[in-house]
Amino acid sequence: MTEQQISAELDRLISMMASGKALETFDEFYHNDIEKTDLDGVTHKGKIENRRIGEELLAKVKAVRDFTAVGKVVKGNRSFLVWSLDYDHADNGPVKLVEVAIQDWQDGKIIREYYAA
Template structure:
């Protein structure tokens, strides 16, 4: 099994290369819980897959999607991202976001995204 550092770097690389759904399938647990800021969490891989697919389908242009900083702890990773893209419903979005992932058995079981709205 790869180290947590290797796993998060591979996940990030796949994301940057546009392989978001493939990365999701490989690295996320069936019972994953994902949450945007303080919104209600989305529970389960199927529900989160649908959420990801809907988001991706509405992104019309990606100018920047890159990890700036990565931290690895015991069962947890954190990534600071820089994003600049155009979304069909939200228009131009240019911001930084921190993603915090909790891992068990090589899979992400919880992920929360922190960013200014």
């Protein structure tokens, strides 16, 4: 994919997330062999496992005040997507942070994703 194609796909991803379609977004944009490292530093491999983790997280979100993309950069097959988050989690209480999703693309999908805050 070209940088322009990845940028256009990110725009679609952001639009779907803004529409509340988190799991549908995951299904469409993530590679079957995804390796995803969340803020806790633990890497999970495979689309099935990562979707399960996403479902568990979403089930515990009680209120969302902010979930917006505030910036993006694409260079080569890597993208950087900056998210502003403010929500209530059933176990962790209020969560407010700005995080960067560092994404590597392969075959038109995100194959590696690492989060940093």
